[in-house]
Amino acid sequence: MRYQDLKKIIDGEDAAKAVEALSSQKKDVDVEILKKQWSVDKHDVTDKGKRKDRKVLYEEEQETENGTKTVVKERPEPVNRIPVPFQKNIVGKAVSFLFGNPVKVVAAATQEPEIKLLDAVNKILDDNKTDSQNRVVAKQLFRSTQVAEFWYPIKAAEPHEDYGFETEFKLRMSIFSPWDGVKLFPLFDDYGDLIAFSREYTVKDEENKDIQQFETYTAENYYLWKQSGTSWEVVEKAVNPIKRIPVVYSEQEQAEWADVQVAIERLETLLSNHADTNDYNGSPTVVAEGQILSIGKKGEQGKVLEVEKGGKVEYLSWDHAPESIRMEIENLFKVILTYTQTPDISFESVKGVGAISGIALKLMFMDAHLKVMDKREIFDPHLKRRLNIIKAFVAEMDKDFGKVAKKLKIDAEITPYIIQDDLERMNLLITANGGKAVISQKTSVAQSGLVDDPDAEYKQLELEFEKANTVAVTEPTE
Numbered sequence: 001m002r003y004q005d006l007k008k009i010i011d012g013e014d015a016a017k018a019v020e021a022l023s024s025q026k027k028d029v030d031v032e033i034l035k036k037q038w039s040v041d042k043h044d045v046t047d048k049g050k051r052k053d054r055k056v057l058y059e060e061e062q063e064t065e066n067g068t069k070t071v072v073k074e075r076p077e078p079v080n081r082i083p084v085p086f087q088k089n090i091v092g093k094a095v096s097f098l099f100g101n102p103v104k105v106v107a108a109a110t111q112e113p114e115i116k117l118l119d120a121v122n123k124i125l126d127d128n129k130t131d132s133q134n135r136v137v138a139k140q141l142f143r144s145t146q147v148a149e150f151w152y153p154i155k156a157a158e159p160h161e162d163y164g165f166e167t168e169f170k171l172r173m174s175i176f177s178p179w180d181g182v183k184l185f186p187l188f189d190d191y192g193d194l195i196a197f198s199r200e201y202t203v204k205d206e207e208n209k210d211i212q213q214f215e216t217y218t219a220e221n222y223y224l225w226k227q228s229g230t231s232w233e234v235v236e237k238a239v240n241p242i243k244r245i246p247v248v249y250s251e252q253e254q255a256e257w258a259d260v261q262v263a264i265e266r267l268e269t270l271l272s273n274h275a276d277t278n279d280y281n282g283s284p285t286v287v288a289e290g291q292i293l294s295i296g297k298k299g300e301q302g303k304v305l306e307v308e309k310g311g312k313v314e315y316l317s318w319d320h321a322p323e324s325i326r327m328e329i330e331n332l333f334k335v336i337l338t339y340t341q342t343p344d345i346s347f348e349s350v351k352g353v354g355a356i357s358g359i360a361l362k363l364m365f366m367d368a369h370l371k372v373m374d375k376r377e378i379f380d381p382h383l384k385r386r387l388n389i390i391k392a393f394v395a396e397m398d399k400d401f402g403k404v405a406k407k408l409k410i411d412a413e414i415t416p417y418i419i420q421d422d423l424e425r426m427n428l429l430i431t432a433n434g435g436k437a438v439i440s441q442k443t444s445v446a447q448s449g450l451v452d453d454p455d456a457e458y459k460q461l462e463l464e465f466e467k468a469n470t471v472a473v474t475e476p477t478e
Contacts, residue, residue, distance in 0.1 A: 003195040003218075006187070010196075010216065015225055015232040019214050022198045023185045027251060029145055031178045034255050038143055040083035045268040053078050054276075080275035086264045087257045090340045091142045094256055097368045098375055099134040100417025103383060107410040114408050117401050120163040120394050121387065121410060127162065128173045130386075140177035141378070142256040146184050148176045148197065148249045151389050153397070167397045171390065186249045195219075197247040217245045242392040248385045250378050260336045267332040274325055341371040365418055372416040383412035 001021070010018040036042040044050050053076040061068050105125065109118045133149075141147040153169040160167065176182045176199055185198040198216040205211050212227035217240065224236035240246070257264065289312040337344055343365055362369075387410045395405035430438060439447075445461070446454035 001187070001195075002189055006195060007218075007220075010218075010223060015234055018223075019198075019225055019232050022187055022196055022214075022216055023200075025187050026183070026185050027146060029178050031144060034144060035179070037255070037257070037261060038087050040085045043083040043268060044265055045083055045272055046081045051079060051081055051269075051272065080272045080279070082268060082271045082275060084264065084268055084271070086260075086267075086336055087143070087255075090257045090260075090336075090342050091139060093342050093345075093368065094142055094340075094371060094375070095135050095138045097365070097417050098138055098372050098379070098414065099131070101415040102131045103134060104413040104415065105387070105410060106413055107408055109408060113401070113404045116164055117391070117394060117404050117408055118410065120165065120398075120401075121390050123163050124171050124390050124394070128171070130173070133173060133175065136175055137250075137382075138375075138379070140175060140179055141250055141252060144177045144179040145253070145255055146178055146249075146251045148184050148186075148199070148247050149386065150174045150176060151246045151248075151386075151393065153393060163394070163397075165398045165400075169397055171393050171397075184249065186251075194245060194249065197245055197249055217247055219243055219245055242389070242396050244389060244392045246389055246393075248382055248389065250382045252378060257340060260339055263332050263335050267329065267336070270325060270329055270332070274322070274329075277322070338367075341367045343368050362418065365416075369416045369418070372414065376414055379414060380412070383414075387412060 001024075006021060009021045012018065040046070055074050056077045057072055057074055059070050060073050062071050105118070105122055107114070107118050109115045137147050137149060151171060151173055153171055155168055156170050160170075162170075176184060178184065181202070183200040185200070186194055187196040187198070189195045196216055196218045198214060200212060200214045202210050203213055214225040214227070214232065216223040216225075219240060220243070221240055222236070222238045223234065225232045226235045333344075336342075391401075391405040391408070391410065395401045430436070441461070442454070442458045445451065445458050451457040
């Protein structure tokens with residue numbers, strides 16, 4: 001659909017037709033299933049309807065007119081239900097490797113207006129804590145397959161210069177996803193460009209009744225519809241001052257764990273079944289052949305069981321451990337981690353590694369870094385669009401930035417997280433520098449993290465160095 005055709009529809013008299021057109025490219029996301037897979041207490045293995053309690057038979061003595069008799073009865077016995085939070089582990093590590101390091105904002109700003117604009121953008125990013133918000137955006141995307149961040153100005157209590165220029169407004173950011181009950185409706189034209197973005201959500205009216213609202217952003221206008229009965233009606237329309245949709249939208253085909261969901265369910269079943277087997281076979285069982293003549297008293301140390309001649313007493317042992325079950329469990333762990341590119345960095349897996357080089361660290365985390373490169377197909381455009389929206393708002397808040405905002409190109413660089421081998425890196429730099437130091441003593445003091453006042457500490461080091469190398473005139477020199 002072309003934007004001009006869409007504009008005719010949404011500016012027309014038929015509100016229901018407008019909402020239908022704006023939601024025509026809706027992505028079907030069954031969030032309830034995803035939430036069920038995410039929450040361990042809702043996994044299938046914990047469902048008593050699917051993993052039912054075991055029915056066992058037991059004997060009970062009952063009094064009758066002729067004495068007592070043994071009656072066989074049936075009772076339910078709880079089985080083990082062991083869910084594994086693999087979904088959270090997969091998403092958590094993917095987010096950490098992607099945004100464990102702060103995103104760098106870079107631009108070829110050389111002239112003063114460009115430097116001021118870049119500084120304003122960085123201050124807005126810092127004011128909105130985007131280093132933390134990046135992880136929220138990624139988490140919402142990886143578990144619900146859709147995410148949108150909305151940028152909007154709010155009027156401050158009084159004019160300020162927090163962004164390097166005087167303005168009455170603060171720029172704020174909100175994050176929307178289906179996980180929070182918000183329906184997202186991006187609309188793209190025939191060339192893949194976003195021409196409208198809408199969201200549907202529920203609010204409470206004065207009588208505490210649920211009211212469905214549908215709001216839309218285009219490059220020209222903002223629209224708000226409210227559901228009235230079975231139809232929609234326009235309740236607000238406003239001009240979009242930045243002439244750009246103030247929404248950054250991203251999506252992916254499926255949840256991060258979708259390809260291994262069956263393997264996770266199978267693993268949970270095996271672990272639960274194996275726990276049941278351990279419960280059954282864990283306590284020792286005594287097997288006696290022949291008649292037992294006497295048994296030691298309860299609590300007596302060194303008890304002796306006396307049996308008739310030729311009888312035998314022994315423990316029932318588990319001679320054949322379920323090796324195939326253990327192997328299948330290990331294989332399922334490998335399948336889940338390998339095919340989600342999730343590194344196993346648990347203490348158990350790395351405790352025997354010892355000191356390893358920086359190259360070995362990179363090889364260990366190479367699969368996770370390859371996943372980051374794959375995710376950059378989504379987040380490079382996402383972060384670029386965010387920066388362009390912020391530039392547009394800055395140019396609107398201070399007209400002096402109008403031409404500069406259109407001209408200056410600002411990019412974001414994602415650096416995958418990895419543990420740094422600082423000693424190896426420093427030795428490499430020293431070697432490349434011909435054996436000379438690469439940082440000053442004052443810088444090393446500041447970066448040590450051992451002192452509260454690096455400047456005062458450096459001055460103290462200078463005094464101590466001077467004292468150690470000064471010879472008093474009265475001191476004998478021989």
